[in-house]
Amino acid sequence: MAATGSEQAGPKAYYVSTPIYYVNDAPHLGHAYTTVAGDVLTRWHRQRGEKVWYLTGTDEHGQKIMRTAEANGVSPQEWCDRLVEESWKPLWEHLRIANDDFIRTTEKRHTDRVREFVQDLYDRGEIYQGGYEGPYCVPCEEYKTYGELLDGEGEYEGLQLCPIHKKPVEMLKEENYFFKLSAYGERLLAHYEAHPEFIQPESARNEVVQFVRQGLEDLSISRSTFDWGVKIPWDDKHVIYVWIDALLNYATAVGYGSDQKKFEETFPADVHLVGKDILRFHAVIWPAMLMANGLPLPKRIAANGWLMVGGEKMSKSNLTGISPHELTDHFGVDAYRWYFLRAIVFGQDGSFSWEDFSARYTSELANDYGNLASRVAAMVGKYFDGTLPEPAAHGEAEQAIADGLTTAVRDADEKLGEHLDFAGGIAAVFDFIKQVNGYLTEQAPWKVAKDTSAEAQERLATILYTAAESLRACTVLLNAVMPESSAKLWESLGAEPALGALADQPLADAGRWGQLPAGTKVTKGAALFPRLEETK
Ligand code: ME8
DSSP, X not given: OOOOOOOOOOOOOEEEEEEEEEOSSOOOHHHHHXXXXXXXXXXXXXXXXXXXXXXXXXXXXXXXXXXXXXXXXXXXXXXXXXXXXXXXXXXXXXXXXXXXXXXXXXXXXXXXXXXHXXXXXXXXXXXXXXXXXXXXXXXXXXXXXXXXXXXXXXXXXXXXXXXXXXXXXXXXXXEEEEEOGGGGXXXXXXXXXXOTTSEESHHHHHHHXXXXXXXXXXXXXXXXXXXXXXXETTEEEEEEOHHHHHHTHHHHTXXXXXXXXXXXXHOSOSEEEEEGGGHHXXXXXXXXXXXXXXXXXXXXXXXXXXXXETTEEOBTTBOTTOOHHHHHHXXXXXXXXXXXXXXXXXXXXXXXXXHHHHHHIIIIXXXXXXXXXXXXXHHHHHHHTTBOOOOOOOOHHHHHHHHHHHHHHHHHIIIIIIHXXXXXXXXXXXXXXXXXXXXXXXXXXHHHTTOOSHHHHHHHHHXXXXXXXXXXXXXXXXXXXXXXHHHXXXXXXXXXXXXXXXXXXXXXXXXXXXXXXXXXXXXXXXXXXXXXXXXX
C-alpha cells in the first residue's frame, strides 16, 4: 500500500459501517433497519464523547445491476446515479441518518484502490488462474453449492433454486482468477477462537465456525462474461467479482492507499453491521482478504436477523406494499426509528405488523412517554406559571427515582452501547419512564396542589421538579434513538440556556441528579407523539 503524507495519526475513531446496498431498486424496510441501527449506535457513541466514523453507501457493479439497467433501457451508470440521488440518499436524509460518508463503488476513489489491492494480492501469489463451473445466483451474486439448492415447484418445476431467493440458479462455466481462500481456514478458526466477540450473535458465530470447519474452497474473484465492474489490472478481459469489489469499500472509503493518516485513525471497523444473509462474506472472505494483505481485522461483525412480513423475509420482491415512507407518514420518523429497534431483538428475526406498531406506539410512546412530558409541562405551567420550582427536601420516593435513573443509565449504556442490544437498552429507559409515571400517580401532585399551605406547596415543587428532572435525563438517553422528539422536549423543558445543546450532554453524566436548574422556563409544546389517525 502506498503510504502518503507524513502527518502523525490521531486517536482512532469508533468506526461503524452498514452493508453497501445494491441499487437495483429503491430501499425498503430491511435496508432501513440496518442503517437506523448503525445510526443509533453512532449517535450513542458520539454522546459518550467518542470520535465516531459512520459509513454507508451503495454497491453498484455486477450482473444484477447491469441487468436491471438494461431492462430499464439505460446504462448501468445512469441507473445507479438515478437511484442513488432519487431514492437512497433522500431516504437516509428523511430518516435523519448522520453518516459521515457515503461511498459508491463506481467512484474513482474506490475503483483505483480496488485495483491496487487486487494487484497486491496477485503479486503476493495469493491469486491464480483456473476454471470453474457451477450454479450461480444472480440476486445473491454468488456461486452456490449443489447441496444447498432447493428443488423447484410449480412454475419452477424441474429447476434448482437459490435457498435465499427461491429463484432458479444459472449454470456458469468460466475461466476465472481465484483467491486462495482455502489456505485461511485454520487461521480464521484460530481468530474466532481467540476473539469470541468477533461474530455476533452467538448463533451466527456457531454457524460460521461450522461452515469453516467443513473446509473452505478457493474463491473465484473475477468474471469474464460481462464487463460492468472494475477491470482486473493485469487482464482487462476480466472484471473483479462484485463481492471483492464491494467488501473493499470499508477500506477505500477511509483512506486505504490514499490517505494514510485517515486510514490509521479509522480502520479497521469496530462494528460491521450486516444482515445475516451476508454474514459469510464478512466473517470469512473479508477477514481472509485482510489477512492475505497484512491488514488488521475488524473488531466485530454483528448480524441482524430478518424482518419478516407474513412469515417471509422482506425483500424487494416481497414488500407486501409497505415502504418506509408509508410508515413515517403515519407514525413519524422518530417512532419509526424507535419501533424496529424496540420491538425486535437485534440478531433475531422479527415480524412486522401495523397492529403491533400501532399498539406499541400508543402504549409506550403516546401514553407512557408523551403524556408524562405533557402532564409535567402543563402542571408546571398551571401551578408555577411555567417556571421550574426549587425542590425542597428529597424524600424516599424521590431517592427511589434518582436510584432508578442510575440503573437506567447503566443498563442502557451496557446493553445498547456495548452489546448492541438495542431493545434491552431502550427498554431500560422505558422502564424508568414507567417508574416516573408510577411516582406521579402515587404522589398525585394535582391533589397536593389543592392545599395552599406552604408545606404542601413545597411538596408540590419537589414532585414536579423530580418529574421534570427525570424527563431531562430521558431526553438525553433517548436522543440517539429519537433525535427530533428529544430536541422538542429539551426545548420544552427550557434546558438549553442552562445546560447547552442536547447532543453535547454526555451519557456518562445523564444520571447525575439535579442538573436542570430551578427557574428554567417550561413550556407546553405540541404533543410529542400525537394520537394516531384511524386510517389503518
Ligand atoms: O447484500 N431484514 O446488498 P442488499 C433485515 N450489496 N435486514 C435486511 C432485510 C430484511 N428483510 N433485507 C435487507 C447486499 N436487509 C450487498 C452488500 S456489503 C460489502 C455488500 C439489509 O441490497 C441487511 O443489512 O441485498 C442485508 O444484509 C442488506 O440489507 C442487504 O442489502
